[in-house]
Amino acid sequence: MKDKIKQILRENIEPRDIIITLPKSISWDDYEKEIEAVKDGSQVMNFKVNALPKTSKGNKCYIVHDGVIKGWMEIVGLSKKDFTCSTTGREWKGNFIERSGPFHYIDPVPMKGFQGFRYYN
Numbered sequence: 001m002k003d004k005i006k007q008i009l010r011e012n013i014e015p016r017d018i019i020i021t022l023p024k025s026i027s028w029d030d031y032e033k034e035i036e037a038v039k040d041g042s043q044v045m046n047f048k049v050n051a052l053p054k055t056s057k058g059n060k061c062y063i064v065h066d067g068v069i070k071g072w073m074e075i076v077g078l079s080k081k082d083f084t085c086s087t088t089g090r091e092w093k094g095n096f097i098e099r100s101g102p103f104h105y106i107d108p109v110p111m112k113g114f115q116g117f118r119y120y121n
Contacts, residue, residue: 017120037087049117
């Protein structure tokens with residue numbers, strides 16, 4: 001029982017960074033244009049997931065593209081919403097990881113792509 005309580009507390013208290021994978025259909029050049037548009041924090045990038053991760057604002061969201069982790073952005077929100085993408089005009093509905101601010105490039109780390117999100121730490 002004590003172990004279960006410790007696990008619940010750890011999941012709800014410790015900061016948890018996450019990793020997401022961009023679809024191969026999105027070119028890195030196009031994605032960098034979206035990164036540029038949100039770097040000042042005035043706009044938000046959304047990433048749709050089936051269920052919201054157990055993380056919070058201020059934690060890191062690492063990005064996998066073409067088999068490597070390229071860097072991270074700050075998580076600025078987690079929400080269930082409907083919206084129209086300002087870049088594509090596409091209608092979206094569901095759970096979203098919201099990111100904004102500068103993109104922090106790192107030395108590439110090999111990682112196979114996956115759907116959804118994974119916890120980093």
